[in-house]
Amino acid sequence: MVLQRHGDRGQTVVDFDLDTVAYLRSDAGTQTLLDVDGYALTDNTRVSDIASIRRQFGDHASALIETVLLRRRATTKFADPSQWLFTDDALQQATAQPVAEHRARRLAGACVHDVTCSIGAELAALRTSARYVVGSDIDPVRLAMARHNVADVVLCRADALRPVTRDAVVLADPARRSAGRRRFDPLGYTPPLDRLFDVYRGRDLVVKCAPGIDFDELTRMGFDGEVEITSLQGSVREACLWSRGLAEPGVRRRATVLDSAEQITDADPDDCPVAPAGRWIVDPDGAVVRAGLVRHYAARYGLWQLDPDIAYLSGDRLPDGVRGFEVLEEIGYSEKRLRQALAGHDAGAVEILVRGVDVDPDALRKRMKLRGTQQLSVVLTRIGSGKASRATAFVCRASR
Template identity: 70%
Template sequence: MVLQRHDHRGQTVLTFGRDDVTYLGSDAGAAALAEVARYPLTDASRLPDVAAIRARFGERSVALIETTLLRRKAVAKLGELADVSGWLFTDEALQQATAAPVARHRAVRLAGAVVHDATCSIGTELAALRSSVAVLLGSDIDEVRLAMARHNVPDVVLCRADALHPVTRDAVVLLDPARRSGGRRRFDPSAYVPALDGLLDAYRGRATVVKCAPGIDFEAVRHLGFDGEIEVTSAGGSVREACLWSAELATPGVRRRACVLDRDEVVTDADPDDCLVGPAGRWIIDPDGAIVRAGLVRHYAARHGLWQLDPDIAYLSGDHVPAGVRGFEVLDELPLREKVLRHALAQHDCGQLEILVRGVDVDPDALRRRLKPTGNTAISLVITRIGSGAGERTAAFLCRPSAAAR
C-alpha cells in the first residue's frame, strides 16, 4: 500500500510498497494505468480527475496517479534511453536516475566490459548498458526498487544485495549512492547512502565507476584514497554529475576530464594549458559548466586560442567564438555604477537584459530590477573582478549576445 510522508519542504511524498509494484505490473494494473493515462491531471483538471479516478479504483488510485505522473516526467529525462511509457518509478528514484545522454556516454566508455551495477535502483543504467557490455548484472538492497527494475528491464539478471558487501569478482562495479532523502539533496559524501568512503573501501583495488554530485570536493575525494580519474559531464546546458573512474579504468595520465555532451567535446588535464591573461578582445566567452567545475578553463582556452581576463576567473576572451559556444560581443567596458549602466543600456535600447557575474558580490536579479531596462534590444552585462590586491577592480562589459547565447 502506498504510504504518504512529507519532505523537508512540507510537500507530500509517496512511498510504494511491494504489493503496489506487484499490482502495477500485473495485467489488471496495466489496464488501470492505461485508463488513468487518459486523464490530463493538469492543475486545472486535477481535482475532478482525481475524484473520478478514486471513484473508479479506490485505494489503488494513489499508486495509479503517482505512476502516471512519474511516467510523464520520465519521458523528457529518459525517453532517449528506452521506451519508459510502461516503466515503474518512485519519485526519488526518478530524480536521481541518470539522464539519457549521460547514461549513454558512460555505456560507450564501458563497451565490451563485464559490468555489475551494484546500486541499480529502477534500472536506468542497466537500460543504457545492456546493448553495449559483454555481461551485465544488477543488484540493489531496496526490494521495492529492485522489483521495479525487474519490471523495467526484464532481460537483465538481478539479485538483492548490499552494495557494501561485494557479490561479484572480475567485473567493473558501477555504484550510484543515493544523494537525496525526503526531497533534500545530500552534499556531504559521508551522508550518501551508502557513504562514499565505505564504498571506496569495499571495492579498493577493483575496477569501479562511482557517480557523485557535480559539486563534490575533489580534494576530499583524494583524501579518501581515490587515485583515479574524475570526470565532470554536462548535457542540455547543465552540469549533470561528477564520476569517479578508478585507476584501472582511467585514461593514462588523466586525472580530471570534462565532457560536454551537447557538442561532443572532451577536455582533460593532460591537454596543454599555456593560456595567456589579457584585456578583453572582441568576444567574452563563458565556458561550459563542466569545464569550469573540472578546473580545465586554461586547457580549454589553450585549445581554442583564447585568453583569460583574470587568472582566477573563468571568463575567457578572444577574437572568435568556438563553434556552438555562447559568446558575448563586447560593445563597451564600464565601471559598476548603476547610473552609468542605466544610461548605457538606454543608449543601446536595451529591453531584455541578461546579467552574468563571476568573482563579484552582485545579485543579478536585484540589479536588473534596479536598472529597469525598457527598450527592445537583447543586451548582456558581464560583470567580473579583474586583478587582485591594490590593482583589483570590478569591470562591467556591455555585450551583444551571439546567436548561440540567445
C-alpha cells in the same frame, strides 16, 4: 499498503510497497495506468481528476496517479519512460539517458555489476554495450521495479558493501537523498563513499557522485583515479569517478560536454595568457569550469583569460558552435554607469552574467528600468587583485 509523505518540493509523495508494484506490473495494472494517463491531471483539473480516479480505482488510486505523474516528469531524462515504474526519490537520482549511454560507451565490452541498480536506469544503457551486465540493490521495492523496467537483465538483492561478484567492473550510484532531502557530505551517502572505496579497493570501480563533490576530499579518501564532470543541455549533471584501471593514462580530470560531444582533460595543453577583452567574451560550459579546465579549454580555441582567477574567457574569434558575447562597451561598474550605458545602447531587455562580484542579477535587472528595444547582455566580473581589483561590466550582444 501505500503510504504518503511530503517531498522536498512540498508535494505529496507515494511510498510504494511490493504488493503495489506487483499490481502495477500486472495486466490489470498496465491497463489501468493507460486509463489514468488519459486524465490531464493539471493544476486546473487535478482535484476533479483525482476524485474521479479514486471513485473508479479505490485503494490503487494514489499509486496509479503517482506513477502516471512520475512517467510524465521522467520525459526530461528518458526518451520513452511510458512503460517504466519509478519512486519519486529514484527518479530524482536516476541518471539521464544520454549521460548513462555515455558511461555505457566507456564500459563497452566489459562485464559490469551495478551494485546500486535502483529502478534500472544505468542497466538500460549498459545492456546494449557491455559484454555482460548484472544488477543488484538492497531495496526490494526498487528491485521489483527494475525487474519490470529491464526484464532482460539478471538481478539480485544484495547489499552494495557485501560483494557478490568477482572480476566485474563495479558501478555504484550511492543514494544522495533521504526522504526527499539532499545529502551533500559523501560520508553521508548510502552507502558512504569511503566505505565503497575500501570494500572495492583493487577492483575496477565507477562511482556516480554529485557534481559539487570536493576534489580534495576525494584525495583524502585515497581516490587516485579520474574525475569526469558531465554536462547535458547546459547543465552540469554529475561527477563520475573512474578508478585508475579504467582511467586514461595521465588523466585525473575530464570535462565532458554531451551537447557538443566534446571532452577536455587535464592532460591537454593549458598555455593561456591573461589579457584585456577582445571582440568576444566566452563563458565556458559548466563542466569545464567545475573540472578546473578553463585554461585547457582556452588553449584549445586560442582564447585568453580576462583574469587568472575568473572563468570568463575572451578572443577575437568565436569557436564554432559556442555561444559568445560580442563586446559593445566596457565600463567600470556602478549601477549608475551601467544604467547609462544600457540606455545609450537602447536596451529594453538584458541578461546578466556575474562572476566574482556580489550582485544578484535578477534584482539588478529590475533596478535598471530599461525602456529601449534591444536585447543585450551584461558580463559583470572582477578583474585584478588587491588594490588593483575592480568590478567591470561589459555591455554585449549575444551571438545567439
